[in-house]
């Protein structure tokens with residue numbers, strides 16, 4: 298394997314997809330975040346924690362601009378992070394994935410990893426805009442979310458090993474994962490926070506953020522698959538010459 | 540064009556076998572990138588900077604950690620629990 302080329306295309310694919318995710322979020326997810334934070338501000342005024350003054354709004358606007366820039370950079374960081382895991386799993390599983398084209402292989406793996414690491418956890422613990430979460434429960438919520446993602450990911454990994462071993466009746470591996478994650482759904486504690494934010498805002502936020510996360514996974518797979526076709530990092534130089 | 544896996548299928552000697560495998564250093568590097576980046580965007584409340592700054596790191600921005608505020612919007616948008 299051409300190690301440096303491999304690392305390079307994996308990180309670049311993650312970074313580009315992550316920046317794409319961050320930039321489209323500024324356009325389509327931020328309006329929901331701004332509305333939610335607006336509700337939060339109103340609460341602070343009502344409770345007398347802050348004065349509704351032009352100075353407040355000036356500071357607030359600067360702060361939000363900084364956070365939106367941070368969101369794009371964070372998209373890049375999260376893209377490199379998720380893309381690194383994706384690239385690593387791709388390198389190990391590429392020969393098992395059906396098809397000839399690395400783009401198709403990458404899209405199939407991305408679908409599996411998107412489901413195991415993002416979408417199934419999302420169904421158990423849906424994303425929330427600001428104002429919904431109670432700061433006092435953050436440790437519990439962070440722990441249960443991380444645990445659920447880890448269980449789902451490790452479960453998918455374990456059952457993929459079973460899938461590989463099974464000569465026939467491969468559907469048993471899918472069934473096994475479904476039973477396992479179904480049990481986790483029941484066993485794991487629910488999000489304890491009560492939602493007092495308008496549901497129309499919460500549901501709109503959930504739908505649009507799920508769409509852009511999904512777009513991120515697709516773009517990461519397309520870029521990695523395309524770069525893999527071009528660079529062929531798994532092929533040693535002398536093998537290409539053969 | 541044969542890929543290294545095909546070659547391995549034909550020739551099962553030790554030398555070709557090690558070729559397909561991701562070098563352990565690359566695997567460790569990618570897994571570390573995943574762990575660090577996922578933690579920074581999804582979970583950090585000041586832990587990372589507290590390595591250098593101690594307790595101060597948990598309250599740099601109005602009582603909240605710097606990385607929490609910086610990654611805040613992406614944290615919500617990518618489904619991690621927040622406030």
Ligand SMILES: [Zn+2]
Pocket residue numbers: 427611615621622
């Ligand atoms: Zn928040």
